Amino acid sequence: MPDALPAPRSPLPRRLRMHAGYLWRNNGHPLLTGFRAVWDSRGGAVFPSVRSDLGGVSVGYSGLSEGLAYTLEFTELRREQGTKETARRTTDQVTGGRLRSPVRLPDTDIAIVGTSAAHARRLPAGSSLIMPMRVHFVVDFDGSPEAVRRRISKREREQFSRIRRAHRWSWDLDSSPEWFDVFYDRYYRPTMFQRHGTRERTEAKDVAYECLFRTGRMFVLSQDGERVGGALCHWDRAGRVLTLRLLGVADGARQHYDSGAFKAIYHFLIDWSARNGVRRLDFQGTEPFLSKGTYQWKRRFGTRVIQPPNHFGAKRLWFHVRRDTPAVRDFLAANPLLAETPRGRLEAVYFHDADRPPRLEYSAKSPGVADIRHIDLDAFLAPAAQDRLYRPSRRLL
Numbered sequence: 001m002p003d004a005l006p007a008p009r010s011p012l013p014r015r016l017r018m019h020a021g022y023l024w025r026n027n028g029h030p031l032l033t034g035f036r037a038v039w040d041s042r043g044g045a046v047f048p049s050v051r052s053d054l055g056g057v058s059v060g061y062s063g064l065s066e067g068l069a070y071t072l073e074f075t076e077l078r079r080e081q082g083t084k085e086t087a088r089r090t091t092d093q094v095t096g097g098r099l100r101s102p103v104r105l106p107d108t109d110i111a112i113v114g115t116s117a118a119h120a121r122r123l124p125a126g127s128s129l130i131m132p133m134r135v136h137f138v139v140d141f142d143g144s145p146e147a148v149r150r151r152i153s154k155r156e157r158e159q160f161s162r163i164r165r166a167h168r169w170s171w172d173l174d175s176s177p178e179w180f181d182v183f184y185d186r187y188y189r190p191t192m193f194q195r196h197g198t199r200e201r202t203e204a205k206d207v208a209y210e211c212l213f214r215t216g217r218m219f220v221l222s223q224d225g226e227r228v229g230g231a232l233c234h235w236d237r238a239g240r241v242l243t244l245r246l247l248g249v250a251d252g253a254r255q256h257y258d259s260g261a262f263k264a265i266y267h268f269l270i271d272w273s274a275r276n277g278v279r280r281l282d283f284q285g286t287e288p289f290l291s292k293g294t295y296q297w298k299r300r301f302g303t304r305v306i307q308p309p310n311h312f313g314a315k316r317l318w319f320h321v322r323r324d325t326p327a328v329r330d331f332l333a334a335n336p337l338l339a340e341t342p343r344g345r346l347e348a349v350y351f352h353d354a355d356r357p358p359r360l361e362y363s364a365k366s367p368g369v370a371d372i373r374h375i376d377l378d379a380f381l382a383p384a385a386q387d388r389l390y391r392p393s394r395r396l397l
Contacts, residue, residue: 005214006177015210022211026234028309037314040064041116043096051106054087055079056327060106062094063114064315070134071112071317074287078335102320109328113318120316126383129339129349131317135295136285137303137366145274151302152270160267163260170222171268179220180213183230183248190252191262203246208232212245219272221265228261231269240279244269266301282309288317288338290348290362305338305346305368316340324381329356332377336362338369347371353378 008015024036041064049062054076061072076087090106098104100119105111113123120130141148149157184205192202203212212232221229232246247265249256256262266283273281283301285308286294299305307313319337321328333356339349348364350372358374 006175006180006209008214009177009209010206014206018207018210022207024311026310028313033309033311033314036311037116040311040315041096041099041119043100045096046093047096047099049092049094049106051090051108052076052087053089054085055081055083055331056325057110057331058108059110059112060108061112061114062105063099063112064133066312066315067112067114067133067317070287071114074289074292075110075112075331078289078291079331107322109321109323109325110331111318111320111322113320114315115318117314117316120318123318124320127322127381128318128320129337131319131337131339132288132307132312132346133315133317134285134308134312135288135338135346136306136308137283137298137301138306139270139273139281139283139301139303141274141278141280145271148270148274148302152267153300153302156300160260160264164264164267167223167259167261167264169261169264169268170225171272172220172222174218174220177209177213179230180209180218180232183218183232184208184246187230187248187250187252188232188246189248191248192252194252194254208246216245217242219265219269221261221268223259223261228256228259229265231265233269240277241282242269242273242278242280243282244284270301285312290336290338290364291334291359296362299363299366303366305366307346321381321384324377324384329353329377329381333357334359336364338364339373341371345370347373350374351377351380 010018023032027033047063048065048068050060050068050072052059052061052072052075057079059072059075061067080086094104099113099115100122102111102124105113113120114133139148189202212234216235217233219231219233220227227250229249230247231244234243234245249262269281283298283303286292286298289295321332332351336348336350336359338346341347346369348369348371350358350360352358352374353376356377364372
């Protein structure tokens with residue numbers, strides 16, 4: 001591993017601002033994450049409040065702005081399946097004080113509030129669940145490389161071994177600024193656009209260079225000597241934690257997904273980490289729904305599910321169902337999720353009723369998911385049918 005850092009590209013004041021912003025978003029120190037959760041959810045702050053109508057189900061999201069790009073968009077992606085509709089959004093704002101009173105939220109079939117863990121736990125419990133805002137998937141290196149590899153699903157291991165021989169892949173480090181530029185422009189950004197389209201969320205290039213590349217680890221995946229993929233990871237030397245932050249394949253091309261190159265990056269990262277003194281490899285996170293493709297993808301690599309080590313770990317979603325309709329039941333049954341128990345453990349929740357069996361094909365089998373709970377929709381939605389707390393409003397808030 002190189003000792004000398006690549007040269008900076010930005011003036012010192014700009015670099016200091018970039019590091020401050022990066023730490024605010026990603027640092028996992030308990031004092032900082034706790035302070036940020038309180039600050040972000042403070043009573044005097046103003047939050048977005050959005051009603052989304054799609055697929056016969058209205059979902060309202062109010063609270064922390066991160067939930068718009070993660071939680072609300074996920075519900076829209078799931079509700080638009082099988083339809084030609086697009087979401088109809090109505091947007092307003094709400095103060096933190098009003099956010100704590102469910103009667104003042106938009107009048108929707110499902111109401112979701114993104115807030116601090118403490119505030120979420122004080123909201124009404126009827127027809128409701130407390131969910132993590134996001135979850136992370138980590139690989140713990142507490143044994144030999146062979147023992148770590150055995151945790152990966154058998155099917156995944158066998159498939160990778162077969163295609164690795166066929167494609168003659170190799171894995172290297174490259175700390176040159178020239179490779180960073182090529183990777184960011186021709187690998188990372190095209191891949192993010194190919195996967196997410198206009199919903200892509202990317203790290204700015206100057207921030208990625210200063211806060212990730214200069215002190216992190218930059219990997220290259222080659223096939224027959226030609227570079228086809230790469231990964232840029234944050235390296236926490238003190239904690240020996242390697243966090244996958246940016247990855248991509250050449251030009252975001254479909255052929256590198258079909259060949260298995262994209263998936264191979266995960267396998268090579270696990271193998272390299274096991275042999276180079278890494279204590280934990282963090283594959284970062286996803287929304288807490290088992291029906292999310294990324295959730296099922298990352299679960300296969302023998303990962304443990306945890307609350308995020310950054311500020312998201314101190315934030316929660318209050319997920320509340322207000323109306324019992326066939327479309328609402330369809331949505332709930334089709335999207336099993338992770339919830340938090342009163343003791344702070346993660347459990348998988350599968351909704352079902354006489355006409356809708358639990359969707360067990362969305363597996364929750366992972367270390368870190370302590371329990372599996374099947375919830376009968378008749379019982380869960382009974383409080384919603386009887387609740388007189390809400391009064392439809394002509395305005396959102």
